[in-house]
Amino acid sequence: MRNHYTFRGVKGMRDVFPEAARAYQAWEARAREFFARYGFGEIRTPLVEYTVLFERGVGQGTDIVNKEMFYVPSKDQDEEEGGERDRKMVLRPEATASVVRAYVEQEVDKTAPGVQRYFYMGPMFRYERPQRGRLRQFTQIGIETLGSASPAADAEAVILLHDLLSAAGLPGLTYLFNAVGCPACRPGYIRKLQEYARARTNPLCEDCRQRLEKNPLRLFDCKVDACRAVMAGAPLVQDALCSECRDHQRRVLGLLETSGVETQIEPRLMRGLDYYTRTVFEVVAEGLGAQNAVAAGGRYDHLVEELEGPPTPAVGWSLGIERLLELAPAQEPATAGPDIFIVAAGPDPDRLFYHVTALRRLGLRIGLEYEARSPKALLKKADRLGARFALFVSQTDPETIELKNLRTGKQFPARWDMLDQVVRETG
RNA sequence: GUGGACGUAGCUCAGUUGGUUAGAGCGCUAGGUUGUGGUCCUGGAGGCCGCGGGUUCGAGUCCCGUCGUCCACCCCA
Numbered sequence: 001m002r003n004h005y006t007f008r009g010v011k012g013m014r015d016v017f018p019e020a021a022r023a024y025q026a027w028e029a030r031a032r033e034f035f036a037r038y039g040f041g042e043i044r045t046p047l048v049e050y051t052v053l054f055e056r057g058v059g060q061g062t063d064i065v066n067k068e069m070f071y072v073p074s075k076d077q078d079e080e081e082g083g084e085r086d087r088k089m090v091l092r093p094e095a096t097a098s099v100v101r102a103y104v105e106q107e108v109d110k111t112a113p114g115v116q117r118y119f120y121m122g123p124m125f126r127y128e129r130p131q132r133g134r135l136r137q138f139t140q141i142g143i144e145t146l147g148s149a150s151p152a153a154d155a156e157a158v159i160l161l162h163d164l165l166s167a168a169g170l171p172g173l174t175y176l177f178n179a180v181g182c183p184a185c186r187p188g189y190i191r192k193l194q195e196y197a198r199a200r201t202n203p204l205c206e207d208c209r210q211r212l213e214k215n216p217l218r219l220f221d222c223k224v225d226a227c228r229a230v231m232a233g234a235p236l237v238q239d240a241l242c243s244e245c246r247d248h249q250r251r252v253l254g255l256l257e258t259s260g261v262e263t264q265i266e267p268r269l270m271r272g273l274d275y276y277t278r279t280v281f282e283v284v285a286e287g288l289g290a291q292n293a294v295a296a297g298g299r300y301d302h303l304v305e306e307l308e309g310p311p312t313p314a315v316g317w318s319l320g321i322e323r324l325l326e327l328a329p330a331q332e333p334a335t336a337g338p339d340i341f342i343v344a345a346g347p348d349p350d351r352l353f354y355h356v357t358a359l360r361r362l363g364l365r366i367g368l369e370y371e372a373r374s375p376k377a378l379l380k381k382a383d384r385l386g387a388r389f390a391l392f393v394s395q396t397d398p399e400t401i402e403l404k405n406l407r408t409g410k411q412f413p414a415r416w417d418m419l420d421q422v423v424r425e426t427g
Numbered sequence: 428g429u430g431g432a433c434g435u436a437g438c439u440c441a442g443u444u445g446g447u448u449a450g451a452g453c454g455c456u457a458g459g460u461u462g463u464g465g466u467c468c469u470g471g472a473g474g475c476c477g478c479g480g481g482u483u484c485g486a487g488u489c490c491c492g493u494c495g496u497c498c499a500c501c502c503c504a
Contacts, residue, residue, distance in 0.1 A: 003434070003477035003495070011495085063502050067428075094504085124504080129428080131498060140504060207501080223500080272503055282504095293504060320504030343463075377456080379464035392463070406464070 012128070012136025024139070027168070027321050028121055031141050034164045035119045038156065040143055043118040045098040047125075048072055051088040056306060057097030059274025061215045064093050068126040070136075091125035094273070096300070096316055097307070099144045104309035108146075115147040133291030133323045142297070142318030146304065149313035151248055154279045154299060155255035157315050161295055162261045165283065165319075170327050172286035173294070175262060178237065178269035179249045180217070182277045182301065185242035190216050192235050200230050220268040236267040248278050275300040279315065285327055294327065295319035337386030338367035339423050340403075343378040344393035351398040355416045362420045382406065389423060 009015060016024065035042075051069065058064050070091035092098055099118055103109075108116060121141040128134060143160065145153045158175070165173060181189055197204070197212050197219060203226040204212070211218045219231055241249070256263050263281075271280050280298035288294070297317025304312035340359070344352055356366050367387055369378060375392070382390050387406060391414075394400035403422065404411040414422065 003475095005477095008495085068502080126503080128502070129500095130496090131500095134503075138504065142504090218502095221502080290499065291503070296504065318504065323504060374457085375462045376458095376460090376464075381464090383464040387464095390464075395462075402463095404463075409464090411463080 010136070012130040012134075014135065014137070023325050024321060027141065027324065030167060031119070031121065031164060034160055034167070035143070038117070038160050040117040040119040040160075043099055043102065043120050043144075044122070045092075045095065045102050045120070047092055047123065048089050049092055049098055049101070051090045053097050053101055053307070054090065054093060057100065057275060057303060058094065062272055062274060064126065064272060068093060068128055070125045070127050093126045094124055095120050095122070095140060095142055095318065096144060096273075096275070096303070099316075100146070100303050100307050100309070100314070103146055103312075104304060104307050109310050109312065115145060115153070117143065117145050119143045131291070132289040133320075133326060135322060139321040140318045141321060142316060144314060144316035146314040147312055148315075149301065151251035151255060154248075154252045154315050155259065157297065157317055158252075158256055158281065159259050159261060161283070161297075161317055161319070162259075165295070165324075168324070168328060170285070170324070174264055174284050175281060176266040176269050176284060177249075177253065177263050177279070177281045178266050179241055179245055179278055180270065180276055180280050180298075181237055181241055182245050185240055185245055186237075186277075189235070189237055189240035192240065193217070193219070196234050197230070203227070203230055217270045220270050231268070238265070238267045245278055252279055271296070271298060275303040275306070277301045281317070283319075285323070288323060288326060291323065293320075294323045336365070337388070338365045338382070339387070340364060340389045340391050340419065341367035341378070341382035341385065341387035342369070342393065343375050343382070343390050344372075344398075348398045352393060355398070358416075359419060364420060364423060388426070391419070 032042075051071075054065055054069070060066075070093075072089040072091060074087070074089050099120065103116065119142065122139065123137050124140050125137050127136060130136060143157060145157060162175065180186065193216050194212060197208075197216065201209060201212070205222065205224045205227055208219055208222050208224070208227045211222070219227070219234070222228065222231070253263055266282075269280060269282060276298040278299045278301065281296065282293050283295040284292045285294050286292070295317055297315070299313070299315040301313040302311075304310065304314060342352070342356060353368075356368050359366050367382060367385055369381070379390060383406065390404045390406055392402045392404065392411075399416070401414050401416065402411055403414040403419065405426065
């Protein structure tokens with residue numbers, strides 16, 4: 001790799017070459033298969049949104065909004081005087097806010113009333129310091145179900161995720177669940193939590209003292225021993241849920257149990273995005289280092305209203321392909337090699353090119369080198385590519401050819417206009 | 428944003444207490460095979476030792492800075 005080079009790729013962003021791209025394609029194909037089964041349709045939203053969308057959607061107090069945004073300079077900013085602040089644009093850090101924005105903007109509740117099921121796949125951008133399992137541009141696949149408050153919607157989403165991950169044969173996944181309450185019970189819980197913590201501020205670290213006021217639920221995330229000790233005795237959301245939330249959780253977990261999805265209650269599990277209500281969950285994997293969440297999601301019953309839409313309960317999740325890829329290193333079958341690899345020393349290359357084009361137009365995969373090389377080198381290449389046949393072209397006459405079956409080693413004279421048939425019959 | 432580790436052929440890495448033409452394996456390439464692959468043998472190409480400065484008679488080896496990568500914190504997919 002060139003170390004002193006002007007035209008570097010951007011930090012935390014990767015180039016994906018064909019071999020690695022196959023692994024992405026495999027995940028995308030598998031996901032599409034499952035989405036079709038469950039009735040989810042693809043939605044494609046822009047990579048750029050106005051900043052306010054995420055400030056409102058993801059939350060003002062979150063790290064994603066406060067320090068992880070990729071700002072996009074725009075002409076709008078220069079041209080529009082005055083209110084340019086809310087015209088600021090960013091690369092999307094996640095997709096849920098965009099999907100909801102699109103849903104509200106198009107008034108989908110009026111044009112297509114009822115439950116909407118969407119899936120998306122594409123790059124997300126977060127300005128973080130890269131480390132294992134964390135890129136600045138990464139790829140998410142996710143779903144959003146809008147318009148249902150039913151526990152069945154939560155369960156359906158999780159089962160889809162579970163079956164998709166299981167189909168990939170990933171070992172060592174744990175499905176963690178928690179409930180984070182709703183407007184009826186969460187405010188009361190947060191007050192209790194703050195009361196508890198305020199009475200014990202002394203041992204808390206600097207960060208936690210700030211969290212206490214700004215984002216008290218995050219107190220549970222701290223890894224400082226002293227803070228953990230304090231929080232070990234803190235009141236839990238689970239004990240403060242209203243009867244509706246409690247009932248919702250019970251029914252979701254019940255549906256998952258009958259569907260054979262093993263779940264684990266994690267009473268201190270919190271999410272970094274503000275919009276979640278009731279159900280939150282996270283799928284964690286072993287052996288991924290510090291960034292071990294491969295998928296996460298939950299219910300967000302008030303986000304649509306928050307973005308000026310009609311009351312619309314919703315639930316969704318997203319998974320990070322790159323982390324999944326690290327878990328199951330490319331075991332995808334290699335793409336099929338050429339049907340025929342041309343071995344020619346370059347007599348009348350134009351005539352040869354004509355024949356090759358004709359064969360490709362018949363649907364055959366033809367491997368061809370542009371420069372004349374030794375037969376040995378060409379055969380070697382054909383072998384590496386997994387070609388089924390090698391075609392020897394006479395040095396003196398491009399019409400005189402011999403076809404060699406690289407599996408059996410048998411070689412025999414052939415004619416250009418018969419190749420298509422021979423290759424297909426040999427299947 | 429904070430902390431730590433590491434930058435030597437395309438890749439994985441050696442490189443003695445600073446010492447003269449910087450090495451290995453794999454890969455690439457050519458030949459052995461008077462045009463015929465996957466094994467084997469022999470040869471060849473390929474190095475701003477990340478970059479800049481300093482110490483020294485002499486620096487890939489030591490010091491400072493810088494850029495980059497990785498890991499961890501923070502946070503998250």
